[in-house]
Amino acid sequence: MTITPAAQGKATACLALADGTIFYGQGFGATGETVAELVFNTAMTGYQEIMTDPSYAGQVVTFTFPHIGNTGANPEDDEAADPVAAGMVVKWDPTESSNWRAAERLTDWLVKRGRVGIGGVDTRRLTRAIRQQGAPHVTLAHDPDGNFDVAGLVARARAWSGLVGLDLAKEVTCAQSYRWEETRWAWPTGYGRREGAGLRVVAIDYGAKRNILRCLASAGCEVTVLPATATAEDILAHDPEGVFLSNGPGDPAATGVYAVPMIQGVLERQLPVFGICLGHQMLALALGAKTIKMNHGHHGANHPVKELATGKVEITSMNHGFAVDSQTLPEGVVETHVSLFDGSNCGIRIADQPVFSVQHHPEASPGPQDSYYLFERFADAMRDRRVA
Ligand SMILES: NC(=O)CC[C@H](N)C(=O)O
Known part of the structure; x- marks a missing residue:
């Protein structure tokens, strides 16, 4: 299933940048919210390895490759016991998995591991913003009821002190x-x-x-x-x-x-x-x-x-x-x-x-x-x- 960017009223996820820029979309994976640094990854394969790479602790990953989720998730490809990236941002809603190694859908895998995702985001625009301004601090929230206190999300992104000085x-x-x-x-x-x-x-x-x-x-x-x-x-x-x-x-x-x-x-x-x-x-x-x-x-x-x-x-x-x-x-x-x-x-x-x-x-x-x-x-x- 492909999805178009959600209007504010229909959104079930919200990505708030510290500078006040807001991206609405469809939430997937766990519900809740996370505050982190936002980076983009340009790899065309390996989203499961990326999400479980411990070096992504404290970061939400924007995938520039638009088709994420099509190979599902499996028990062999984890780079660590749990996903350590804080969340994921993708262009399309994760597709049904279609791969002989897939043991479960990416969405279910994320739910079990307590990680939030947002789909339907204009990841090209977002990536350009990251390249120009540097990796921003963000709050990523997933709420099936779509209740977002946007000012609060931005304030929490702003209040976060960031990765500098953090021993993770x-x-x-x-x-x-x-x-x-x-x-x-x-x-x-x-x-x-x-x-x-x-x-x-x-x-x-x-x-x-x-x-x-x-x-x-x-x-x-x-x-x-x-x-x-x-x-x-x-x-x-x-x-x-x-x-x-x-x-x-x-x-x-x-x-x-x-x-x-x-x-x-x-x-x-x-x-x-x-x-x-x-x-x-x-x-x-x-x-x-x-x-x-x-x-x-x-x-x-x-x-x-x-x-x-x-x-x-x-x-x-x-x-x-x-x-x-x-x-x-x-x-x-x-x-x-x-x-x-x-x-x-x-x-x-x-x-x-x-x-x-x-x-x-x-x-x-x-x-x-x-x-x-x-x-x-x-x-x-x-x-x-x-x-x-
Ligand atoms: N992959 C890594 O080991 C990352 C090292 C370090 N945390 C950095 O972001 O530069």
Whole structure:
């Protein structure tokens, strides 16, 4: 079923921006209201992975792809136990699912997980507004009776202090350590588990996507996951051959308060370190660089990134609203990757050590698989140390 934008009188959902702009539409998913930052994601597939990516905590996602819901939802594609994105904004009402993997309708899946959605929104107009003004604070409300106190919705969006300064990693991290065993169900040609004993890796969970852990396991790692607040001593007690720093939500500077001393402690041991997204930002902060809030961030599955050493361009999956300021990289830290959209930093490494990180998502989920080589690079760095 397709729907047209709802007039105020018929609306069952309302999206109120802090600047007073109001979008009416049809509500779906859970009823209620949520206050969050609004971002747009341009991926054409993978809405379930996007909604369950813990890095979206505190954010409502506008999907620029208009047909959302047609593949339903299934138990395998969750990137975390629950959706962590606060809500979704789509152009059309979610369609009936039509896919052999669908176990339930997206709408029912959202109801069970307590997430609100609004359909019938002019997402092109909304996306243009986000690009121009930056990611706004919004209140998204779903009420089947259509009773909206619009002034109240706007006031609550305005009153919200936003993501800057918020440490959300501690909200979405695991409660205790665990072993991760599952591998990827498919691995791009030319990659795969190598022979020999597994590489002992400690992965710090700032809100880790499951497919990252699968990729590490598929590259030959025996992964022990530790909570975000683990100290260097906690990590070293596992006698790791390498340390992985995961993606995660919120302001890197806020999470850095406890992550930076831990990483500095790990770096003293000269262990291979690999970070993705928030993990990249944590490593940069630990090395003395600074992070900045972007205007509207990068959220999609078609972002070109150049590896400076080779000149090769990777098409990547992205989801970040903060970035490492490459002007602040200290001596001895090399910029390895840049975004070809806006030149922002997408990767660093320590010049003479196997310590590196990237802003984009080599595990994709959803997105292209061009950057998987980074998992192999991390595994190779650990294997090289065994041989040396
Ligand atoms: N995907 C991530 O790890 C996001 C990192 C950070 N929260 C940002 O928005 O930039």
